Amino acid sequence: MIKDRLTPAQHAALWDDFRGGSQEAFSQLYELFAADLYRYGYNLVRNKQLVEDCLHELYLHLHTKRSQLGPTDNIRFYLYRSLRRRLTDALTKLNKFDSDDYAFDNAEFLIQPYESDLIEQQTLERRKQIVVAELNKLPKRQKEILYLVYMKGLTYQQAADVMEITMKSVYNTINVALTTLRSYIKETMLREGLFVGILLLALFSYFINF
Amino acid sequence: MDYSLFKEEDFCEDTAFIHWVISPTEESNQFWTSFLKKYPHKMKEMERASEFIKTIHFQEFEPSQDDLSRLKQRIWEDIETPVRRLNPWTRLAYWSAAAVALLVMAAGIFWWTLQPTTYQTAYGEIRKITLADGSIVTLNASTKLIVANDLNTESVREVWIEGEAYFDIAKRNGAKFIVHTPEAQVEVLGTEFNVCTRRKSTKVVLHEGKVKLQAPHTQAVVMKPGDMATVSDKDQYIQLKIVTPKNYDSWKESIVVLDDRPVSEIVQMLEDTYGIPIQFENPLLLNKKLTGRLSLKSSDEFVENLATILETEVEKTEKGYFFK
Structure with missing residues (x-):
């Protein structure tokens, strides 16, 4: 499940702090979202090395380009989109895909039976x-x-x-x-x-x- | 968005609702709690929708702490030019990480306390709960109780119940305590009473003090100790009867006191408490009235004793019990 419980306003504030140059905000972006991005990325490509490389690139890119980034009130969405693009690009480079197709051959999204806390029949x-x-x-x-x-x-x-x-x-x-x-x-x-x-x-x- | 017209499926589709289920925030909690207060009958649909949403739960690979700190180090190394001393920065990163972790934890605990609490007992389970305001609630088997999170601060304390429970309400500076059932609401100041809301009707037995009972189509009734009030949501009036209160809350000690009650009532109670269907070959036995005390600790024992009293044989079948 989602770990951070930030409201849209808090998302926007953190993002603005980060764009304004706060190192602490950048560090928070890592602490709050890296693990979750890792999970999403791993579900897509099933390859730890590839996920880590793309996350590395992504965070470096954020850090160097921060003054040029636009505003957002949902950082997770923003980062998911960037990570997914990076993964698609990386896979295209590796396998020369038709960019139109679903690039994630190894993707495995598995729904697991979830234990309910309702004790019903x-x-x-x-x-x-x-x-x-x-x-x-x-x-x-x-x-x-x-x-x-x-x-x-x-x-x-x-x-x-x-x-x-x-x-x-x-x-x-x-x-x-x-x-x-x-x-x-x-x-x-x-x-x-x-x-x-x-x-x-x-x-x-x-x-x-x- | 007019959520009062929403059905289960509409809730399943609504991203605001989904977001609240998987990651509640202070804002969304406030919104949905006040919505539920206004439309308590939506609870069932919202609950089922939330069950469905939670059913769509994906398996996820959990990166280890090692993975994450190795990756972080790699990123931070590339950000920092070697000229700027590395050590103080790493230390700062650690401190801020610790501070953030603490902050997130504190925030998590804070939001967690804002959530309404739900208690649910299984068939055959009796549980005693002490609420934040000092009131004591004993839940009978197969009963669900939802408690608002602000019992200590709000001027009206509210709980919602389905099933049966005994309430011993603590007095708190004249703050009202309201027990909502699907059919009615019981309003109290500080007192002891039993609420049973099974089979589409609500039954309140007052032990001590004073309570006000209200249903959608009835006038409010103020009950006195020893009164038993029965009402369903379609009734035009509330039925009052004088009873011996302690006979109606003896389930707390797992005892059934039978004071001239028909067998059919006992069978219903047993089905509600243990979830085991009971059948009679001779339906006339159901009308027989009984007096006495029976232990409810084990269903087998209870049923056997009942058979002895009724001078008949009982058989345990795959589905339940069969009285010959």
């Missing part, structure tokens, strides 16, 4: 496991969208910007996720309904036979 747990399994079947690119929106709290627009795709693709993916959930709920209800139906039928035929 076990059926809820089972239901969730099935939803998780369904979501894991989605293409990597779509899972990356879910990762950015539901795990990292980016808005649809920001997620679209980071991945350099259209808002429409983000909307569609979110809809796929919700449909998965919805169809599963429906299915469970249907199955329960079917059970009652079969039971009634069995009773009915029993009486007919007599």
Whole structure:
């Protein structure tokens, strides 16, 4: 989950301090966001060396170009976008990709079953496991969208910007996720309904036979 | 954005809501707490949406502290020209890192305390909780209690409950204490009472002091010690009955006191407490009224004793108990 709990105003203030030349603010940018960028990067390329190289470049770039950077009130979004671009470029250099394609062959966004703190019926747990399994079947690119929106709290627009795709693709993916959930709920209800139906039928035929 | 019209799915899609679930801030906490106060009936939908959002939880590789400090050193080495002495800077970086870590920790703790607290008991579990204002709440099995975070400062202390609990409210300079149930609200100053909100109705038994009970379509009723009030959210009036209060909160000691209560009521109570369905071959037994005391410590024992009293046999089936 997200480690920093800064409000947009605090993001903007920290970013402005940093742009104004504060070394402490720069150091905070590292302490607050490096680990999280590392996680995102590793999920994309599964290669520690590559992630570290890109982060190294990214922070150096921030430090030297700070006076030329624009304002932001969501540093995470800003940094995610820069890191992802750097990783794409690095991979393109390595493999000569079509820049249009999803460059991250090794990406692995895996949704893990999450232990609920609600102690409800076990059926809820089972239901969730099935939803998780369904979501894991989605293409990597779509899972990356879910990762950015539901795990990292980016808005649809920001997620679209980071991945350099259209808002429409983000909307569609979110809809796929919700449909998965919805169809599963429906299915469970249907199955329960079917059970009652079969039971009634069995009773009915029993009486007919007599 | 008119959140009062939102359904579960709308919450799932709303980035402001998502952001609050995965990373609450002071601002968002304030916003959603006051929203819930205004629309308490949205709680279920918001809860389910938040469950769904949390379900989408990705596996992440956790960089080690070594990885991070090695990387940091590499960056800082390249930033710093060798002319500017390296040592004091590293020390400064360490100090600021420590300060930031401390700051982040303090902020985290601060925000954590602002979160409303939720307590939930499992089937068969009874738990006693002391709230921040000194009030003591005993939760019966399968009960959920949400406590506002500001019991010590706000002039109105508020909690939300689903299930059954016994409240011993501490007096605090005339600050009201309100227990919200799905069907009604109980308003008190300082007193002891039992609230049971199961099967779509709320039952309040007053032990001591004075409470005011209110439901959406009824006039408020002021209860006296020994009163038992029953109301559902569709009722036009609140039903009052004089009872022996201690018979209604004996569950705290895991004892059921039966004072001429029908078997059907006991069966309901048992299903609520243990979540085990009970069936009767002879439905007439359900109308039988019983008097006496039974221990609730173990469901097997309780059911066997009940069978003995009813002069019948009981069988433990895969799903529950079957009285012959």
